[in-house]
Amino acid sequence: MDLAFTPEEQKFREEIRAWVRDNLPQEISHKVHNALHLTRDDMQRWAKILGKKGWLGYGWPKEFGGPGWTAVQKHLFEEECALAGAPRIVPFGPVMVAPVIMTFGNAEQHKRFLPGIASGEVWWSQGYSEPGSGSDLASLKTRAERKGDKYIVNGQKTWTTLAQYGDWIFCLVRTSTEGKPQTGISFLLIDMKSPGVTVRPIIMLDGGHEVNEVFFDNVEVPAENLIGEENKGWTYAKHLLSHERTNIADVNRAKRELERLKRIAKSEGVYADPRFRDEVARLEVDVVALEMMVLRVLSAEKSGKNPLDIAGLLKIKGSEIQQRYTELMMLAAGPYALPFIKEAMEAGWQGEHVGAAYVAPLAATYFNYRKTTIYGGSSEVQRTIVAQTVLG
């Protein structure tokens, strides 16, 4: 056993650090470090910088143009990006749909879709959930009927993150009602500019617009946009889910935010209050324990083992930690977290703050982060899966 990274890994980290320092625009990291509102351009700009370097698809194998990094290298890259204040990579293209296209798509689809994902030019959205199908995804109803060389798609998706910017959406659609619900689902790529696609905003409780409803009204989709075989979409979707892993625990961002929490608590004077400090200390142990758990998963992956039973826990704990640091930041600001001045969450706002400038987004972020234990597989559903691995 050895906790340290190898000298090569350490060197790799330093290279990444230097590169990120030289290439991450300061306006963007300022926003990230202060939880200010990121525009589409901010996210796209960083994606394109990474894309140019060949690192947007940093998890991709070499044959598809990725850097072919090991699990540890990927982790170090994520960590350096997070600590430097890079925006999270919008995962739908490079992290979610790309591996599915690589694994189950044909050569034509590889050529057609992967370059736009790798470069950050094309914005993808994830169209899984429906009003009646959340945790019970297999019950989804959006229909895709084959008519000659086209599918005609009708139905509604919901909670579609950032679909207002979307160029393309990958959808689970129902192509058959025979047999078990899981067996009639297909994986379809849909151009969002197709006639019949409508995107309607859902405003979140913090006043932000990050999710949408997406309606399909007789949308014609060329049959060549089907991934793999008809009615096999559920298998591909499960493959996709198994791809997030350590990534979704986001322990690196937690480390950065813990640091910010301490800064805020110091500046607000509560860091000296043992009662508050102990809460931060508790969180600190949580973060370190999560990081150790992540490192164990990485080590197992490095040696070719796959301890899935721990990987499932990362989402549960990681999302709870995310909620907790936003909660403590809000509480650190105390009554000054209460004013809701929406414009103050935009970078460069010149108006008068209430209290310190950094408090403006704290409560809104706390409210918004209640989502983390709901999306990407709710904590309840995750716990059921974990229980199954323990109990059989």
Next chain:
Amino acid sequence: MDFNFSDDQEQLRDAVRKWVDKGYDFERRRAIVKAGGFDRGIYGQLAELGLAGLYIAEEHGGMGMGPVEAMVVMEELGRGIVMEPLAQTLIASGVLSGYANDDLKSAWLPRIASGEALVVLAHQERKARYRLDLCEAKASPAGNGWSVTGDKSIVPAGDQVDAFLVPATVDGKIALFLVERSAQGVNARGYVTQDGSRAAEVKFQSAPAALVTKDGLTALEHAVDIGIAATCAEAVGALDKTMALTAEYMNTRKQFGVTLSTFQALRHRMADMKMQLELARSMSYYATLKLNAPTEERRRAMGRAKYQLGVSMRFIGQQSVQMHGGIGVTDEYAGSHYFKKLTQLEMTFGDTLHHLGEVSARMQDTAGVFA
């Protein structure tokens, strides 16, 4: 011992509940948030019901009622997440009745009772957090009266009200003053808060002030305790409604072919929420029934009550959102507004850690409801 409500109290509850149901539905509330988080017309309606004069003696035009009636009213306003600051009126009328001289009482109490004047506490300062003994605002004699200089934060409806109760130091000791908003040297910058209601930053620059009492810290502590009891009751109403919304959702939302209420993980969660609700309700009663106790006993009770309410509000609020899934984090759904209200109430008059500190500091060798 008797925890039943009298017929009169039940009638009062019914009247307020009817008003909330009819005059303050969710759409109405949404419109008020959009318009800036405060509606003087709505406040006028509360006053018409007699609520602004609830704590004010009949000789000054009020109803001469007590903490239990106030609790009943605040529960119902909490159930409807009403934003107009009636708790502040309870504070102002309690403090003026208890500490001001007869002239000040006659000048203000009848106007407060009728709803013509709205007076709120302006005590929050930048460095004080929830402590009441830290105060940088200063007062000095000016002519026949006084003048106050200082900055106060997050004053409820601060740019819409008629006057403020302002703690400020005289010779290093906190005194309490009444300052009119229209007075010279008063400047209020308004904004909405997280729950949609209104607040303001208020600056006093040599503003003419009337002295309420030189024993300002005692009066301020009393003021905040009236506020804590009211906040606890308001929270109970909001918690009650949050539970009802969640139970209704559990019984209608279907996943995997059955309602969510069939999943044991969620059923047990509902049981834990019910536990927190009833602990909260019990402690709200406790706060209300100790409001007229001797200072030390009253202060200890308020710390204990607000701590429990804070724990309950956070647990029930968070769990309710979680159990609603995606719907729970949308602006459109009423439940998310209850969650934000509960969060704001937790941070009003001292958050949970602050009151844990209060309980800890006042802790004795034995403990119980009567100690």
